[in-house]
Every structure is written in C-alpha cells, then in structure tokens.
Amino acid sequence: xxxxxxxxxxxxxxxxxxxxxxxxxxxxxxxxxxxxxxxxxxxxxxxxxxxxxxxxxxxxxxxxxxxxxxxxxxxxxxxxxxxxxxxxxxxxxxxxxxxxxxxxxxxxxxxxxxxxxxxxxxxxxxxxxxxxxxxxxxxxxxxxxxxxxxxxxxxxxxxxxxxxxxxxxxxxxxxxxxxxxxxxxxxxxxxxxxxxxxxxxxxxxxxxxxxxxxxxxxxxxxxxxxxxxxxxxxxxxxxxxxxxxxxxxxxxxxxxxxxxxxxxxxxxxxxxxxxxxxxxxxxxxxxxxx
Amino acid sequence: xxxxxxxxxxxxxxxxxxxxxxxxxxxxxxxxxxxxxxxxxxxxxxxxxxxxxxxxxxxxxxxxxxxxxxxxxxxxxxxxxxxxxxxxxxxxxxxxxxxxxxxxxxxxxxxxxxxxxxxxxxxxxxxxxxxxxxxxxxxxxxxxxxxxxxxxxxxxxxxxxxxxxxxxxxxxxxxxxxxxxxxxxxxxxxxxxxxxxxxxxxxxxxxxxxxxxxxxxxxxxxxxxxxxxxxxxxxxxxxxxxxxxxxxxxxxxxxxxxxxxxxxxxxxxxxxxxxxxxxxxxxxxxxxxxxxxxxxxxx
Numbered sequence: 380x381x382x383x384x385x386x387x388x389x390x391x392x393x394x395x396x397x398x399x400x401x402x403x404x405x406x407x408x409x410x411x412x413x414x415x416x417x418x419x420x421x422x423x424x425x426x427x428x429x430x431x432x433x434x435x436x437x438x439x440x441x442x443x444x445x446x447x448x449x450x451x452x453x454x455x456x457x458x459x460x461x462x463x464x465x466x467x468x469x470x471x472x473x474x475x476x477x478x479x480x481x482x483x484x485x486x487x488x489x490x491x492x493x494x495x496x497x498x499x500x501x502x503x504x505x506x507x508x509x510x511x512x513x514x515x516x517x518x519x520x521x522x523x524x525x526x527x528x529x530x531x532x533x534x535x536x537x538x539x540x541x542x543x544x545x546x547x548x549x550x551x552x553x554x555x556x557x558x559x560x561x562x563x564x565x566x567x568x569x570x571x572x573x574x575x576x577x578x579x580x581x582x583x584x585x586x587x588x589x590x591x592x593x594x595x596x597x598x599x600x601x602x603x604x605x606x607x608x609x610x611x612x613x614x615x616x617x618x619x620x621x622x623x624x625x626x627x628x629x630x631x632x633x634x635x636x637x638x639x640x641x642x643x644x645x646x647x648x649x650x651x652x653x654x655x656x657x658x659x660x661x662x663x664x665x666x667x668x669x
Numbered sequence: 670x671x672x673x674x675x676x677x678x679x680x681x682x683x684x685x686x687x688x689x690x691x692x693x694x695x696x697x698x699x700x701x702x703x704x705x706x707x708x709x710x711x712x713x714x715x716x717x718x719x720x721x722x723x724x725x726x727x728x729x730x731x732x733x734x735x736x737x738x739x740x741x742x743x744x745x746x747x748x749x750x751x752x753x754x755x756x757x758x759x760x761x762x763x764x765x766x767x768x769x770x771x772x773x774x775x776x777x778x779x780x781x782x783x784x785x786x787x788x789x790x791x792x793x794x795x796x797x798x799x800x801x802x803x804x805x806x807x808x809x810x811x812x813x814x815x816x817x818x819x820x821x822x823x824x825x826x827x828x829x830x831x832x833x834x835x836x837x838x839x840x841x842x843x844x845x846x847x848x849x850x851x852x853x854x855x856x857x858x859x860x861x862x863x864x865x866x867x868x869x870x871x872x873x874x875x876x877x878x879x880x881x882x883x884x885x886x887x888x889x890x891x892x893x894x895x896x897x898x899x900x901x902x903x904x905x906x907x908x909x910x911x912x913x914x915x916x917x918x919x920x921x922x923x924x925x926x927x928x929x930x931x932x933x934x935x936x937x938x939x940x941x942x943x944x945x946x947x948x949x950x951x952x953x954x955x956x957x958x959x960x961x962x963x964x965x966x967x968x
Contacts (some may be wrong), residue, residue, distance in 0.1 A: 395856035399766055406762035409755045409826065410778045416793060417781070467689050474690025478683070484691075491693040491954070497877075497949040498700065498942065499884025501914045505921070505938040509703035513926060530696050537693070561675060563682045584784075591786030593915070594886040598921050620788045620887075627792050628891055635796075642792055649784045657777065 417646065424643025427636040433644065441604060441630055446641055448608055450522075452616035453590055453648075455609065456600070459525025460589045465582055467529070468536030472578075475537070476544035477566055496534035500594040503531045507599040522612040522615055528589040535585035543577020544570060561600025576663030580656050587652040591645070593620040603629075619645050675708050704942055708935035715929060725897035725911070728921065729774070732933045734913070735854065736899040738940065739881055740814070741912040743900045744893065745817025748825055748882045753875055755822070756829030760874075763830070764837035765859050783827030791891030794820045798893055812894035814910040820888050825878035833876060836870020837863060871957050876952035883914075890915035913937045 418669040435445030470475055479485040507527030517523040547570050555565040571578075593601070609616040623641045627632045711720065714734045722733035763775055798819060799811030840863050848858040864871070892911025897916070917934050924930045 391854045391857065395854040397855045402758055402762045402766060405755065406759040406767070406775070409759045409830075412823070413778045413782045413886055416785075419750070419793075419797075419929045420789075464872050467692060470686050470689035471692060474686045479690060488690055488693055491697040493949055493953055494697050495693060495948065497880050497884075497913060497945045499886065499945055501884070501886040501917050502700070502938050502942055502945075505707070505917065505935055506700045506703050508921070509935075510699060514703075530700075533693065533696070561679050565678050587784050591784070591788075593786070593788050594918055597918055616771055623786075623788045623792060624887060624891070627788075627795060638792070638796075642789055645786055649781070649786070653777065653781055653784055654717060 420639065420642050420646050424639040424641075424646075427640025428643060432637075432640055434512060436606070441626060442632065442637070446622060446637075446644065448463070448605055449617040449619045449622035449641075451608055452602075452642070453619040455521050455616060456525055456528060456596065456618055457586055457590045457660065459521055459612070460528040461582070461586055462488060463526060464529035464532045464536055464585065464589075465471070468582075468585070469535050469540050469578060471533070471564060472486060472537045472540035472544060473571075476541045477570070492534050492537055495530070496532075496538075500592055501597075503527055503595040504599060506530075512599055518613060519598065519602075519615045520602050520608060521600055521614045521616050524596040524616075524618075525612075527595045527599045528592060531592070531595055532585040532589045535588065536581050539581025540574070540578045541583065543574040543581070546577065547573045564566050576659050579659050583652055583656050583659070587649060591620055591649065593618075594623055596621060619648070677852060679929060696728060701942075704935060704939050708937075708939045711929065711932035713822050714932055720933070721840070721901040725916070725927035727930045727933070730929075732929070734933070734937055734940070735880055736897045737911055737913045737916050737937065739900050740893075740897070740910040741914070741941075741944075743905055743910060744884045744889060744912055745879060747814060747906060748821035749875075749879055751822030751866055752819060752825035752829055752878055752882070756826045756874070757833055757871060759826070760830045760833035760837060760871075761859060761864065764834045765855075765863060779827050783831070787824065787885060787887040790820045790823060791888040794888060794892035803962060808907055810894060810909060812892055812909055813907050814900070815906045817893040817910070817912075818890045818906070820892060821882045821885055824888065828881055829874045829878040832874035833867070833871045834870045836867035836874065837869065840866045855929045856930050873952045873955045876948050876955065880948040880952070883944050884941065885949065886914040886918050890918050895919065913941050917941075 399486055416665055425516050432445045433450060434447050436447055438444035469536075475485070475488065479488070504527065511517045511523035511526050512519055515547040551569055551573070552565055558561065560568070596618060600618075602617050605615070605617055619641070623638070623645060626641065627638050689922050711732075720732055721735055722731075723735045724731040724733040725736055759775075759779075763772055767775065794816055795812075799813075801811070802808065802813065802816055802819075803811030844862050844866055845858055848862045849855070853861065889912045893911065893915065895908035895911045895915055897911045898905075898908065900908075900910060917937055920930070921934050924934065
C-alpha cells in the first residue's frame with residue numbers, strides 16, 4: 380500500500396519533469412525565430428545603411444539611391460494619425476471611465492470599440508476610399524490616409540487609456556471633489572496626470588501599429604514613387620511599409636541590399652518604439668506612490 | 670460671474686467628451702454604411718448564382734468569390750493549427766513555469782513580434798520561408814497556402830500569448846495553493862486547476878487570434894501566390910491560393926470607380942466584415958459569460 384502510493388507520487392513527479400521540459404522546449408522554439416529574424420535582418424541590412432541611404436531620393440527607378448521620401452512620408456502619416464486619434468481617443472476613454480453611466484448606450488459603445496478593433500485593415504482601406512477619397516473628395520492624400528489610420532488606431536488608444544484612468548484610485552477623485560473642485564478640474568488636474576504613463580504607452584503602441592500598416596493606405600494615400608517630397612496634406616506620399624512592399628514584389632531586378640536596408644530601417648523604427656514603451660513603463664512603476 | 674464661466678466651460682467640456690465617447694458608434698455605422706452602399710450594387714451587377722460560383726476572372730466578367738472565401742478559410746485554418754497550440758503552451762510556460770528572468774526576456778520578444786509590420790513578415794516569407802519550403806518539400810513554387818499559414822501563425826501568436834497569459838495571471842493564487850496543498854504536483858495543478866479556471870480567457874484569446882488571421886492582408890498577398898483556385902482537398906495547402914483580403918488589396922487600385930468589379934470588391938469587404946464580426950461576437954460572448962459567472966460567485 381505504502382509503496383504503491385510512493386511509486387504513484389514518483390510517477391507524477393516524473394510526468395511533471397517531462398511536461399516542464401517539453402513546454403520549455405516548445406516555448407523557446409516559439410521565441411527563437413523572433414530572435415533569429417532580428418539578427419538576420421540586422422546582419423543583412425546593416426551593410427546597406429549609409430547616410431546617403433536614409434537621406435537621399437531614390438534614383439534609377441528606385442534601384443539606387445535612398446529611401447528619404449518614404450521615411451518622411453511615414454513620419455507625416457504618423458503625425459497626421461496622432462493629431463486626430465490621440466485627442467479623440469483620450470476624450471472617448473475619459474467618457475467611458477469617468478462619465479459613462481451603466482446602460483445600454485455605454486454597452487453599445489463598448490461593442491463598437493471591440494468591433495473597430497476587429498475590422499480587417501484592408502476593410503479600413505475600403506472605407507477610407509469610400510468616405511475620404513471619393514465622398515469627401517480629399518483624393519488619395521496624406522489627409523485621407525491619416526484619417527483612415529486614425530480610426531483604425533482609436534480602439535488601441537481608447538482601451539489602454541481607459542485602463543490607465545481606471546487604475547487611478549477612486550479616493551483621489553472623492554477628495555478632490557470634496558475640496559470644491561469641479562468634475563472636469565478633478566479629471567484635468569488630478570486623474571489625467573496620474574494616468575499619463577499608461578496613456579503614453581497606449582499612444583505609442585497605437586501609432587507604432589499605424590505606422591507599420593500598408594493595407595489601409597494602399598488606396599487612400601500611398602504613392603508608388605514620387606520624384607519629390609509631398610508639400611501639402613492633400614498630396615499623396617510614399618511610405619516605408621508600402622515602399623518595402625513595392626520594392627520586394629513590384630519592381631523586377633531590385634538590388635537585394637536595398638530591400639534588406641529598408642527592412643532594417645523599419646525594424647529599427649519598431650525597436651525604438653518598443654524601447655520607449657518599456658522605458659515609460661519601468662519609469663512609471665518606479666515613481667508610482669499608490 | 671467667474672463661477673458662471675466655470676460652469677459653462679464645464680458644460681461644453683462634458684458635451685465634447687460625451688460626443689467623443691459616442692464617436693466609436695458613429696464610425697462603426699459609417700464603415701457599415703459605406704461598405705453596404707458601395708458593395709450591395711454588386712448584387713444587381715452580377716447574378717447571385719455567379720457571385721457564389723467557383724471562377725474568379727474579373728477581366729472576362731467572372732466574379733465567383735467562392736475560391737477567395739475558401740482560400741481565406743484554408744490559410745486561417747492552417748495558421749490556427751500552428752498558432753493555437755504554440756500560443757497557449759507558450760502562455761502557460763510564461764505564466765506558470767518560467768523563472769522571473771526568463772519571463773522578462775520572453776515577454777518583450779513576443780511584444781516585438783506583435784509590433785513587426787506585416788510587410789516585414791511577408792518580405793521574410795518571400796526571401797526565406799518560401800524558398801526553404803520549395804526546396805525541402807520539392808514543390809514547383811514556394812508561394813503556397815502553407816507558407817501563408819506559417820507566417821500568419823506568427824501574426825496570431827502574440828495575440829494568443831498575451832491574452833491567454835493575462836487570463837492565467839487572473840486566476841487567484843489561492844486556487845493553486847489549494848491544489849498544491851492537496852498533494853498534487855505543479856503539473857497536475859496547471860492542467861487540472863489553473864488552465865480550466867482561465868478557460869474562457871484562453872478561448873477569447875484564440876478567437877481574437879483567429880480574427881486577426883482572417884483579416885491579415887499584406888503577408889498573405891506577398892506569399893500565397895494569389896492564384897484564385899478553388900481548394901478542394903488537403904493538397905491545396907501546398908498550392909498557391911488567394912484570399913479575400915489579398916484580392917481587395919491587389920485589385921482595388923486598378924478598377925474604375927463604380928464598375929461591377931469595384932462593387933464586387935466592396936462586396937468581398939462586406940463578407941470579410943461579417944466574418945470578423947462573427948468571430949468578435951463569439952469572443953465577447955465568451956468574455957461576458959465569464960463576467961456573469963464571476964459576479965455570481967462574488968455575490
């Protein structure tokens with residue numbers, strides 16, 4: 380009896396050991412490719428990077444020269460997206476966290492946000508084409524593309540901001556209002572400043588996604604090739620992700636080095652955004668007093 | 670006087686914020702409206718029987734979207750077969766087994782994968798994955814449904830890992846302690862207690878991961894070969910295929926506004942929208958059911 384029990388325990392422990400090893404191997408097999416991809420891109424892309432590559436216009440049908448207009452274009456699109464989606468997203472999150480009553484309407488708002496988050500990026504492209512490009516007659520432009528990207532980015536910004544606002548203790552609000560501050564004064568002076576790290580994280584993550592997207596800008600603002608930089612929001616623009624798509628599938632005889640160089644620039648951009656997020660988070664964790 | 674001003678200002682601000690809150694509903698309705706108004710004319714341009722036939726060849730007026738729908742489903746299924754087991758197991762490992770230092774390495778890596786633009790994955794698919802598959806499996810071309818599935822798996826994994834991991838972390842520690850105190854091993858605790866307790870969160874993670882896969886565009890467009898062939902057997906996995914998303918993305922730029930082709934592309938957009946809506950409704954039902962149960966327990 381005693382020995383049977385003991386051997387059963389031993390068996391379970393052996394199973395546990397085996398299970399843990401298998402899980403460890405599988406999980407590491409899941410993340411190893413990610414590291415491999417990063418090293419691979421850096422290794423093959425680094426030789427292509429030079430000051431000329433990031434600062435010159437493309438030449439010879441994009442087969443030589445730099446990618447400057449694509450970098451500038453992505454920068455414009457990101458700023459344009461931020462101008463619209465950051466204020467609107469934060470305001471919507473304030474409504475949901477501080478004002479919204481528990482009723483059917485609020486439930487519909489939440490359902491709408493979940494829906495927006497799930498809509499495929501190419502469908503956003505169709506919508507942008509229908510509304511901004513054709514109906515509002517903005518044409519294929521930075522404006523149309525930015526507005527399309529903004530709506531796509533909203534759910535990320537709203538949900539992270541709402542979470543950050545809800546994390547601020549209720550007692551802060553109660554004390555502030557009891558001291559005679561109005562609801563808005565409480566939100567503006569007290570709740571928002573406390574929630575800034577969380578909000579920033581959401582904003583950066585949302586914009587990172589927007590900047591890397593191609594499908595929504597395909598028919599709303601991206602240009603195959605432009606000999607000059609865009610000079611108004613109503614111009615079409617080149618953009619890094621779209622440029623990568625173009626040079627890796629649409630242009631025959633594209634030097635491989637330029638392709639890897641472009642990928643590396645995109646990767647560096649993503650890495651920088653991720654590092655910013657990590658820094659905001661750890662800084663906020665260190666400073667938090669509640 | 671000053672007090673009055675403050676009160677008016679407060680009113681304006683409250684209204685603005687309220688309107689911003691409602692804006693999400695407005696946007697969903699706008700999206701729906703534009704999809705419907707541009708997509709439903711397809712039903713008048715093209716007879717229904719032809720729309721759901723198996724030949725997609727717009728230049729000659731064949732608008733059968735069946736191969737595209739099935740193409741999307743095949744790639745999504747393939748991606749799920751990869752992403753679901755790997756994603757859930759990785760989440761279990763990170764949440765329950767991995768030592769702290771390994772967690773700190775793995776989490777940012779998964780986040781990095783989530784942040785990689787889909788064109789980057791498509792690019793790697795063209796230059797690395799597809800030649801590899803072509804040579805090892807001895808295929809005529811490496812641009813197949815399988816290539817797309819492998820890469821889309823990589824796109825779904827971060828979603829599945831991070832949401833499942835959250836679900837596992839939300840399981841109260843007392844559950845684990847109770848199980849361990851009864852003499853079960855950690856392994857038995859994980860599969861007998863923790864994972865079942867986090868089941869609805871994990872299911873939701875899977876649904877959202879699948880949702881992302883159906884809607885993914887650039888990667889599939891770059892690596893699946895884009896041949897609108899009706900997949901009929903498992904063999905289709907090793908052949909070129911074309912998804913709904915890739916069709917819209919590659920053809921919308923060349924069609925004349927208002928032509929039948931244009932309307933059909935919007936119609937495909939409606940179909941895609943319905944697919945993702947279905948997935949999301951299932952996912953949010955799972956999560957609200959979970960909420961109700963926990964409310965019952967707490968009350």
